[in-house]
Amino acid sequence: KAGVTQTPRYLIKTRGQQVTLSCSPISGHRSVSWYQQTPGQGLQFLFEYFSETQRNKGNFPGRFSGRQFSNSRSEMNVSTLELGDSALYLCASSLNAENTGELFFGEGSRLTVL
Amino acid sequence: GQQVMQIPQYQHVQEGEDFTTYCNSSTTLSNIQWYKQRPGGHPVFLIQLVKSGEVKKQKRLTFQFGEAKKNSSLHITATQTTDVGTYFCAGPHASGGSYIPTFGRGTSLIVHP
Numbered sequence: 001k002a003g004v005t006q007t008p009r010y011l012i013k014t015r016g017q018q019v020t021l022s023c024s025p026i027s028g029h030r031s032v033s034w035y036q037q038t039p040g041q042g043l044q045f046l047f048e049y050f051s052e053t054q055r056n057k058g059n060f061p062g063r064f065s066g067r068q069f070s071n072s073r074s075e076m077n078v079s080t081l082e083l084g085d086s087a088l089y090l091c092a093s094s095l096n097a098e099n100t101g102e103l104f105f106g107e108g109s110r111l112t113v114l
Numbered sequence: 115g116q117q118v119m120q121i122p123q124y125q126h127v128q129e130g131e132d133f134t135t136y137c138n139s140s141t142t143l144s145n146i147q148w149y150k151q152r153p154g155g156h157p158v159f160l161i162q163l164v165k166s167g168e169v170k171k172q173k174r175l176t177f178q179f180g181e182a183k184k185n186s187s188l189h190i191t192a193t194q195t196t197d198v199g200t201y202f203c204a205g206p207h208a209s210g211g212s213y214i215p216t217f218g219r220g221t222s223l224i225v226h227p
Binding site: 035042045048050055056058090100102103104107 | 155
């Protein structure tokens with residue numbers, strides 16, 4: 001059974017650009033969450049999707065957005081990139097509809113903003 | 115809002131010594147999860163505790179959930195270099211009809227051979 005797949009693994013952007021990250025959850029998992037991980041702030045929740053609907057959103061500016069498709073694949077987009085957006089972006093999928101069970105993380109997309 | 119505090123932030127040990135990390139929540143948790151992230155890797159689920167006072171063991175790892183379900187600990191006996199990594203606890207925070215796993219900042223374990 002394939003794990004959570006995130007693409008791209010690494011990317012470098014410049015300030016002001018936008019970026020789209022992709023996440024394919026484990027087959028059968030309908031809940032997908034996104035986290036931003038930085039050395040200073042740890043794992044911070046961005047948003048969670050279930051059945052194409054955003055159920056929860058963390059405390060991030062509107063530049064951060066996401067969506068989920070009918071096949072449960074999810075994308076997140078960051079517009080007008082800032083230096084502080086440099087981070088590891090982790091996607092996690094969950095089988096539990098309430099999102100209280102084990103989270104399966106992808107390997108992450110490491111974004112560097114220059 | 116709910117916060118999950120974790121201490122210590124870093125822990126250096128000599129191989130063979132024991133290690134403990136502590137997790138405290140500002141609110142009662144329905145469950146608590148522990149994850150391990152190796153350097154350069156991604157968080158990997160270790161265990162979930164649900165019952166008040168629950169204790170679970172995985173080889174040299176012992177996990178405890180407090181009686182009040184607001185704190186938890188992970189203890190590693192006789193650390194090995196393979197234990198190196200950051201250990202995170204996470205507790206669910208109810209929101210929008212589901213739960214947001216709220217993570218502690220993690221404890222980074224450094225094992226010196």
